[in-house]
Amino acid sequence: MTQEWINVTGIITKGHQVASGMAKDSPYPQGTIQMQTPFFQQLGLDISLFFSGTLNINIRPYKFKLYNPQYTFKAVKWNAHSPAETFSFSSCQVIHRKTKYTGLIYYPHPETKPNHFQDDSTLEILTQPLDYLEYGQSIQLNLNPTEIDIFFD
Template identity: 60%
Template sequence: MNKQWIKVKGIVKAGYQVASGKNKNSPYPQGSIAMQKDFFQALGLDISGYFLGTLNVTIAPYHFILKKPEYTFKKVQWNPHSIAEDFSFSGCCVTFQGIEYKGLIYYPHPETKPDHFQDDSTLEILAPPIVNINYGDALELAINSQEIELFFRQT
């Protein structure tokens, strides 16, 4: 399937810092991504080149829904103390300060996730380390429109 890229502007925002393990109250001091990466590797997705945390990007006023992500893994039992979760991933490209970074949209399915939910205008991105990126910084995302649909919700 050919990828049909669409571009959307976004702003980096603070997340829960559980994915990276930076939250002092996190049940996963090493971070949930570090705990999950070997499970994803065994299922055929290598995330070892990415920062072990997520880049949270608001694309408001747009919202998104998954259509047909590149990868979907069902019932991943990555944490022995929680229920198994479903995860989906879709390739993306982050452009920050004129530099492009290939990444993945990381989507832990909310119906199987125990806590730390994102709204549907926030994308969680796995990307290589991005120098000098901070909360509030603007960036551009290229998203595969065959896998993720963006829409504008009137209030």
């Protein structure tokens, strides 16, 4: 059976750089993704082949809502100094330079996240390292319509 996708165009935007550990003031110098990877792996999701950071893509004027994510992990205590968080992941594809790359929407639930929030038009994507990316660049995403809703504000 062929996967049906929602295709959306977004703009690569600069995030908080905490996921990758590149933020100068980050309390997590190795990055949150690298710290969280073993916890997700223990729960059945291996993200170790992806870049240890997120690709932030703003899809404005659209917003999104995950309603049936492929994975949801509740009360993940990945850091001794923060409360447990809930994370969801939804399959996606990143289309860059005419090539499709497998990815996952990485969604730390805001109601359990202590700080570094994204707006509801910015998707955080886990995928392999991609060359020739720039902030402000347009990029295509294929999103799974059985897991996410895309709508106008």
